[in-house]
Amino acid sequence: MSLFAKPPLSYFLSLSVGGFALLPVFVHADTPAGHVMFVHGDATIERDGERIPAERGADFFAGDTFHTADASTLQLRYSDGGTKAIRPGSTYTLERYELDDDSPEESAQGGELVRGGLRAITGAIGRNAPDNVTNSTPVATMGIRGTSFQMLHIPEEGSPSLPGVKAGSYLYVESGLLVMSTDAGETLVRPGQVFFSPERGEPPRLVPGGVSIFEQLEESMPQGREEDDTAPPTEASQGSTTPTDPDAPTDTATTQGTFFDELALTPLDTADLQATLSESETSEQLIEIERDAEELVEADSEPWLDFEPTTDNTLTTNFALIDSFYESNTPPTDQGSTNIGTGEVVWGYWESGQEVTLDGSTDVMPESVVFIAASPNLSINQEYPLAIDDMVSITFSWVGGTGLVPTEGGDVIPILSDSSITLSNMEGIEIEILLDDFGALIGVGESFNLTAIPLEHANCEASGCFDDGNFTGRYIGEDAAAIMSLIEAWGDELGNYSGTGLFLFDRVEELNGDNPIEEIPQ
Known part of the structure; x- marks a missing residue:
């Protein structure tokens, strides 16, 4: 309904x-x-x-x-x-x-x-x-x-x-x-x-x-x-329409520059330096400056993600940007993580309006981008990898994530820890994402496939309602120890939001009662 x-x-x-x-x-x-x-x-x-x-x-x-x-x-x-x-x-x-x-x-x-x-x-x-x-x-x-x-x-x-x-x-x-x-x-x-x-x-x-x-x-x-x-624009790039051979190849790639070509540093007035230092002293001074600069860059360049994001291990609203941010080591506005066995699941977001530097130039994020990614040593599945007894249900509980982030910037809507995903052969999949003072996003699916499950906004009269939503998830680990998810909701009243989150395996229960028969794996 x-x-x-x-x-x-x-x-x-x-x-x-x-x-x-x-x-x-x-x-x-x-x-x-x-x-x-x-x-x-x-x-x-x-x-x-x-x-x-x-x-x-x-x-x-x-x-x-x-x-x-x-x-x-x-x-x-x-x-x-x-x-x-x-x-x-x-x-x-x-x-x-x-x-x-x-x-x-x-x-x-x-x-x-x-x-x-x-x-x-x-x-x-x-x-x-x-x-x-x-x-x-x-x-x-x-x-x-x-x-x-x-x-x-x-x-x-x-x-x-x-x-x-x-x-x-x-x-x-x-x-x-x-x-x-x-x-x-x-x-x-x-x-x-x-x-x-x-x-x-x-x-x-x-x-x-x-x-x-x-x-x-x-x-x-x-x-x-x-x-x-990295080739600079030529006269043709400034609007000239000189006829060219349409079949001639265009190759604007050039060799990568040196350390100082790639790094913006305070200019060194070598004329003043030469006035007081000998040639050898000047050379030593420049070497020392370069070494200090390299150490400074290395100190500030600890990666925000310890593994490469791919389309297989990452859920996001904009993979092309995530890939660029990984290459340029541009950290998110906010991020978190949880260990799953010997692996790790990391989530975060870049907020609309945040300044980011890509390809040597600084720009402002036109809209927010969220992501969640699993390390390569964790198996990832669209389908539930195990058999489920007809008389039990399996519940995954929320442990962390970005919350719902507004695409155009603003306050993040927190997702509450009581949020859960339940699987059973009788009911299929049931998703309940509880929002702080914003009702709940509810989704159901006939199978255990987590791709593009529609979400509806319930109990939202006081906060305003989303018109529609979508949930996409992946099972993490060979024993499905967790579910990582991308959650999207949109509407004219509230605007567009997206978020990511992690649900950990919590319990197995008999369908005829609330009797847990298995605890959270350690």
Whole structure:
């Protein structure tokens, strides 16, 4: 039984492709929509009929079309804080972009993925004017009301990187809500789901196990890192449209710098130093300064995570950022951990508005990001790995986590220690997440699979109610000693929240009474 009234799908919709003619197309040739954040391999920008190499730091504009060759990628940062990663062998056109600081609700953004794939994280326009943001393919339109998603369009001739995958458009929602619409119908897509349509005349349909398509796409990505691309912008990157050979490779990677090239230090006035020190003394002084600087960096660089996060061992609202934070050793706003046997589970979050340094430049987090990760020596399963007797239930109890963190910043909603997850063959899975003065998030599932279980907000009249929610978890350890989880909730009244938490095995009980028959393992 639903505990709240769900809004109609039309509430979440932007206009479809067929309605683009009814929307103003904002093309301001002199106003950049953003800049190129990262280039790997051969990527070009098509503007006014000419192709120019896509180079790091280059401005891009509404009306630009981006092309990536095989084994090449391109990452864009919009002026509203949003990002878009364009996959290898892709073509994407930014059809319109307007960021209105005076009237944010009038801002608009739209584009078409002609072929290939992309991953997008919404910025201020998506938060302030979600109905004015659309992402389309030749088959379907995606209206946003969410945080991050991936799109893929495979043309009729197929895709070399995804052999055997059927032609058409695919949408994978990582967090938030999106609507996928075609001429034949529309579907609300929830976090963890993949929907597909082969042509505009076919309604979108769920693809069981469809996440594996995007995982396969991720595995085919080139392994270059943003730090490898350090070439300064050239004249072409500043808007020049000198014709270039569209088939010529673009390689902006350069050799990594020395210690002092990579480290911001107080400048040393060598002229004054030379006036009082001999050449050998100056050399010794510089060596000593470098040694002190190295010791200072080493002292401050203790890693916030002792193991590498991967898509297999981590649940998060934004894995790309988590990976970057791990590489740059950028610690979370807050974090905690619990030992499970000889392993460890770590959780935390970066708060919206927090200053972070990536790739040598300081930026402000446009939205909060949460994570929970298990060390590599712990086995991780989507399904419960053990058999359960028909006459017992198994309960996991909350031991720690981030609480629910508001996407746009603000007070965290604590999750209470009485929260629990119960498994039984009679009832399936029952989730009860108790919120401090905010009621409870309740979820049920027929099987013990922990992927994308819908949550409903109960007893929330005094605090305001979330419209919807989602729970995704993983069993930790060969004996399922714990469950790590990603919890999301959203609504117009309260906004978007996400959190992570750990539930430890607590007890086994007979279904006909509260008689524990097994204690917490030591």
